[in-house]
Amino acid sequence: MLTTAERRTAIGTGLSAFAALVVFVALAVYALFRPDLPPSQTSFWTPYTMRVLRFTLLQAGLSTLLSIGLAVPVALALARRPRFPGRLWILRLMAVPMGLPALVAALGLITVWGTQGMVNDLLLGFGLDEPVNIYGLGGILLAHVFFNLPLACRLMVASLDRLPGEYWMLAAQLGMKPAVIFLRIEWPALSRILPGIGTLIFMLCATSFTLVLVLGGGPAATTLEVAIYQALRFDFDPARAMTLALLQIGVTAVVLAVLSLLPAAEEASVTTGRRSRRLDGRGTASVIWDAVMICCATLMLLLPLGAIVWAGVRADLTGLLTSTAFRQALATSTMVALSSSIAALLLSVAIIGARLTVRETKTPGKPLLALSAALGTAPLLVLLVPPVVLGTGWFLLLRPLASGSSLTAGLVVSINTLMALPFVIRVLEPAMQEHRRKTGRLTASLGISGWARIWRIDRPALIRPALLALSFAMSLSLGDLGAVALFASNDFVTLPWHLYSRLSSYRTADADGLALLLGALCLVLTLIGTSGYERRGNSHG
Amino acid sequence: MGNILEAPEIRLDAVELTLGATRFRLDCRIPAGAITAVAGPSGAGKSTLLNLIAGFETPTNGRVLFDEKDVTPLHPSERPVSLVFQDNNLFGHLDVFTNVALGVRPSLRRLGPPEREAVSAALVHVGLAGMEHRLPPSLSGGERQRVAFARVLVRRKPVLLMDEPFAALDPGLRLDMASLLSQLHRETGSTVVIVTHDPEELRRLSTHVLFMDRANILLQEPTADFLSHTDMPMVSQFLAG
Numbered sequence: 001m002l003t004t005a006e007r008r009t010a011i012g013t014g015l016s017a018f019a020a021l022v023v024f025v026a027l028a029v030y031a032l033f034r035p036d037l038p039p040s041q042t043s044f045w046t047p048y049t050m051r052v053l054r055f056t057l058l059q060a061g062l063s064t065l066l067s068i069g070l071a072v073p074v075a076l077a078l079a080r081r082p083r084f085p086g087r088l089w090i091l092r093l094m095a096v097p098m099g100l101p102a103l104v105a106a107l108g109l110i111t112v113w114g115t116q117g118m119v120n121d122l123l124l125g126f127g128l129d130e131p132v133n134i135y136g137l138g139g140i141l142l143a144h145v146f147f148n149l150p151l152a153c154r155l156m157v158a159s160l161d162r163l164p165g166e167y168w169m170l171a172a173q174l175g176m177k178p179a180v181i182f183l184r185i186e187w188p189a190l191s192r193i194l195p196g197i198g199t200l201i202f203m204l205c206a207t208s209f210t211l212v213l214v215l216g217g218g219p220a221a222t223t224l225e226v227a228i229y230q231a232l233r234f235d236f237d238p239a240r241a242m243t244l245a246l247l248q249i250g251v252t253a254v255v256l257a258v259l260s261l262l263p264a265a266e267e268a269s270v271t272t273g274r275r276s277r278r279l280d281g282r283g284t285a286s287v288i289w290d291a292v293m294i295c296c297a298t299l300m301l302l303l304p305l306g307a308i309v310w311a312g313v314r315a316d317l318t319g320l321l322t323s324t325a326f327r328q329a330l331a332t333s334t335m336v337a338l339s340s341s342i343a344a345l346l347l348s349v350a351i352i353g354a355r356l357t358v359r360e361t362k363t364p365g366k367p368l369l370a371l372s373a374a375l376g377t378a379p380l381l382v383l384l385v386p387p388v389v390l391g392t393g394w395f396l397l398l399r400p401l402a403s404g405s406s407l408t409a410g411l412v413v414s415i416n417t418l419m420a421l422p423f424v425i426r427v428l429e430p431a432m433q434e435h436r437r438k439t440g441r442l443t444a445s446l447g448i449s450g451w452a453r454i455w456r457i458d459r460p461a462l463i464r465p466a467l468l469a470l471s472f473a474m475s476l477s478l479g480d481l482g483a484v485a486l487f488a489s490n491d492f493v494t495l496p497w498h499l500y501s502r503l504s505s506y507r508t509a510d511a512d513g514l515a516l517l518l519g520a521l522c523l524v525l526t527l528i529g530t531s532g533y534e535r536r537g538n539s540h541g
Numbered sequence: 542m543g544n545i546l547e548a549p550e551i552r553l554d555a556v557e558l559t560l561g562a563t564r565f566r567l568d569c570r571i572p573a574g575a576i577t578a579v580a581g582p583s584g585a586g587k588s589t590l591l592n593l594i595a596g597f598e599t600p601t602n603g604r605v606l607f608d609e610k611d612v613t614p615l616h617p618s619e620r621p622v623s624l625v626f627q628d629n630n631l632f633g634h635l636d637v638f639t640n641v642a643l644g645v646r647p648s649l650r651r652l653g654p655p656e657r658e659a660v661s662a663a664l665v666h667v668g669l670a671g672m673e674h675r676l677p678p679s680l681s682g683g684e685r686q687r688v689a690f691a692r693v694l695v696r697r698k699p700v701l702l703m704d705e706p707f708a709a710l711d712p713g714l715r716l717d718m719a720s721l722l723s724q725l726h727r728e729t730g731s732t733v734v735i736v737t738h739d740p741e742e743l744r745r746l747s748t749h750v751l752f753m754d755r756a757n758i759l760l761q762e763p764t765a766d767f768l769s770h771t772d773m774p775m776v777s778q779f780l781a782g
Contacts, residue, residue: 164629169597174647175618183649188634279597279617 006449007357011371014354017347018375021421024414025385028393029249032242049240053247056223059137059212060205063144064198071149074297075156076186077290080281082161090294091157093301094150099526100305101479102147102210103496104519107503107511108304109143109215110134111311118303139215144208148201150301159193160186165277172279181280196262203255207248207386209482210496214503224248225388229485238396245389252384260380312516320513329498333478336409336494340416341424341473345466347417348424351375352432360440379422387415391486408487412494415483420473427472427529431465472529475522548574548699548732549607549621551594556603558593565589565756571749573608576726576733578747578764580740580779585753587736591702594734596620607700623693625703630689631677637664637688638673644692663691667721683714690725703735707742719745740780744768752776 078087097105113119113134120132134142163185171181209225216222222230224244231241281290320326358364358372385393394411401407435458443449443457481496488497499514551571558565565586571577579587592598593605596617604613612620623644631640641660642652652660664670667687677685686706693701706722707715719742726733737743743750743764750767752760754775760767771777 166626166629167632169595169617169624169626170630170632171647172597172617173595173620173622173624174643175616176643176647180648184635184643185632188632277597 003449007361010353010357011368013350014352014357014375015371017350018354018378021347021378021381021418024418025381025390027397028390029385031393031396032245032249032389046243049243049247052222052224052227052244053251055221056206056251059140059144059216059221059223060202060208062137063141063148063205064202066141067145067148067201068152068194068198070145070297071152071156072190073293074149075153075160075190076182077293078153078157079160079186080278080286081290081294082278090298091154093298094154096301096305096523097147097150099475099523099529100519101481101496101522102143102208103214103481103499103503104308104479104515104522105146105304106143106211106214107311107515108308109139109146111307111512112303113139113142118307135215136218136221137216140208140212140221143211143215144201144205146300146304147211148204149297152197152201153297155193155197156190159189163189168278168280176280178280178286192263196259199255199259199262203252203259203383206251206255209386209388209485213481213485214500224251225386225482228388228392232392232395232486238399241392242396245392248389249385252386256380256384308512308515308519311512312519315509315513315516317513317517320510320517325493325498326514329493329495332409332493333495336413336416337474337477340413340477341420341470343413343417344420344424344473345428345470348421348428348469349432349466351378352425352429356433356436360436379425382418382421387419387480387482388486390415390418391483395486408489408492412483412487412492416477416480419480419483420476423476424469424473427469428462428465431462435461468529470529471525475525475529478525479518479522547608548730549610551700551732551734552604552606553590553593554604554606556593556600556605558589558598558600560589560598563756567593567603567756567758569751569758569761571732571734571751573732574730575748576723576735576746577749577751578743579734579736579751579753580738580743581753581759582775582779583738584755586756587753588704589756590751590753591624591704591734591736594620594700595622595624595702620700621698622700622702623696623698625686625689625693625701625706627705627708630692631685633677635677636673637669637675637677637680640677640688641692641695644696659695660691663694664688666694666725667691682710683718686710686718687721690721694725694729697729699731701731701733703733705736705738708738715739715742722746740782752779 078090081087111117113132115134117132117134123132133139167185171185176184206223207225208223209229212221212223212226213229216226224247228241228244228248231237231244281287355372355375358368361368364372391411394415398407398411439457439461443453448457479496480494481500484492484494484497485500488494493501495514495518499511499518502508502511502514550573553567553569556565556567558567563586567586567590579590581587589598593600596612596615596619600613604611606612607621631637632643635643638660641663642656645652645656645660661670661673664672667690669684669687669691672680672684672688677688680688689706707718710718722733722735723746735742735746737746747764750760750762750764751758752767752775759775760770760773762770767776768780771780
């Protein structure tokens with residue numbers, strides 16, 4: 001219910017936002033295709049690129065299998081015990097890795113599983129002298145499982161908790177044995193969502209940069225993204241970076257295409273859903289098995305988190321906080337995070353607004369419908385071209401120009417903006433849609449429009465979801481190492497880069513302290529950013 | 542379908558149970574081989590009564606007796622009971638045949654020819670001949686409840702508990718299902734307990750009534766007596782619909 005002028009403005013703004021997005025991505029991709037390099041250098045299928053591609057797919061495939069394979073028994077155990085004390089906290093704990101910067105988690109994992117870590121000390125104590133090696137494929141898999149097992153587990157528990165309570169009563173009454181319950185009830189429910197979860201995890205692992213940079217990196221354990229970074233920053237071989245970037249786009253395109261064909265897993269009511277009564281799994285063996293599964297998963301998450309805190313508080317925190325380097329990095333990070341999250345918010349509002357306006361139009365006609373569909377692909381476009389690839393394209397474009405820190409800052413802000421866009425749209429779109437549905441006709445009939453409508457009608461209803469989205473976007477940007485890695489210089493250091501350079505120069509105590517500060521900051525922002533979901537769930541429970 | 546085991550009288554003997562802040566004290570006799578309606582305002586504890594008989598709830602005190610046999614410590618699968626809920630009686634991803642066959646044998650082994658025949662015969666009996674391979678989402682609400690009845694038939698249990706089995710159906714269909722239920726009851730002679738909100742259904746089907754309010758059983762009497770109990774405001778309110 002908008003006036004014609006308002007409709008035009010809404011659609012025009014959305015179109016401009018989308019155009020800016022497309023141009024930014026397209027320019028980067030265009031730079032990757034530039035033919036001005038000698039053909040011998042741009043050959044695609046060298047043994048090196050093949051090895052990197054194979055390792056990228058191998059580690060992503062193994063990470064996916066391990067994460068899901070280990071998550072299934074944990075999810076079954078958690079779903080089978082809907083009301084033990086601490087269950088809600090374990091499920092909340094499983095959301096923590098989502099808000100933790102990869103670099104911070106890597107540090108925690110090294111403290112637990114590294115050469116001088118707790119696990120190896122324990123193994124040595126038992127007389128085993130083969131220490132677990134955190135570097136290489138093993139470490140990458142460990143880190144990917146740390147991030148993705150909880151994700152898979154939450155989605156699976158949600159899907160099992162959503163099964164009708166009558167199923168469990170019928171199963172008990174019909175006298176179904178555990179194997180039958182698994183094959184007849186639990187597995188059919190899980191198998192519907194497993195392809196979607198698997199592809200999502202594969203996507204996350206195939207584009208994972210920071211974890212591979214810190215834990216892999218050697219020639220034997222390099223993924224496309226890290227190889228791009230090495231080609232640009234160490235070997236200065238733009239041709240190779242281009243080839244690798246194109247391969248990376250190819251991989252993400254295939255995975256995204258598969259993902260779009262699969263049903264998505266919903267997480268709606270994971271922590272507050274109706275708790276069904278489970279009558280199976282009363283035997284001692286079953287109770288012990290489930291307890292072991294749940295404890296192992298919890299420990300796997302808690303130990304690295306605990307290690308971050310434990311190592312962090314032993315660092316000279318006041319010294320760190322007052323150091324010039326830290327203050328500068330904090331200022332830079334805050335600037336980048338604030339500008340990129342506000343930009344992501346504005347772009348998202350423009351794009352969603354245009355889509356909703358088209359949807360409300362009575363007879364939209366083909367061009368408008370096509371536009372709306374195109375706007376809907378914005379999040380997809382961003383996922384298709386990962387940050388490091390975007391960065392590579394722009395790196396190549398801007399190479400001829402003198403590099404300045406304001407240019408660098410602009411690029412990092414833009415890339416972080418794009419990274420946050422899919423998440424911001426996902427938080428805002430349902431809220432804006434609901435708001436329009438509730439208030440559209442009334443505001444139109446009262447003739448409230450323009451700034452009056454934005455201030456008096458939209459602001460009160462949408463300020464909360466907007467702040468949530470902003471907080472989540474800031475956390476993403478604050479923890480990001482990918483975009484910065486390509487452009488960081490002495491004049492442009494963000495917190496994650498500061499932390500990474502401390503780690504690379506073996507200032508481990510400093511790194512531990514920084515990891516604690518950065519991790520805490522990002523977690524608080526993510527918690528604020530996701531608090532809306534649980535509150536919404538509670539009002540129903 | 543033939544007669545099954547002797548249908549028992551069900552007795553709740555000084556049963557006590559606390560759920561959250563609600564304390565139940567239930568004491569009643571449900572006559573053998575009759576249809577007993579459980580009525581009362583929502584939240585009165587009607588479903589909890591069924592859960593106690595089925596074994597989904599265990600009393601903190603008192604006993605649940607089938608004739609003279611104490612079934613209190615028995616697991617739901619060990620009690621001679623079948624259940625029909627208002628909804629979700631069928632596993633949505635399994636076809637009609639498998640859903641009924643689970644009542645014969647809840648394992649993964651395939652059924653032998655006589656058992657397969659019994660399943661098909663039960664489907665014919667409830668008016669769903671030839672629907673073996675349909676999936677529950679493709680059936681109407683009434684058809685789904687008929688499949689649930691077919692499973693009750695193949696299970697051949699002497700007690701049938703129903704929690705508002707027809708509440709989700711429209712009135713015409715409710716009438717059909719009620720007559721199917723009376724027909725099946727005439728054939729099997731089982732002890733039926735049916736929770737209902739519908740005074741018409743209570744009149745049509747039941748010979749006895751348990752009237753509950755706030756976790757207590759207020760009345761237990763033949764339906765004819767209950768219908769004349771209009772001096773109680775709660776009863777007249779219920780009968781007014």
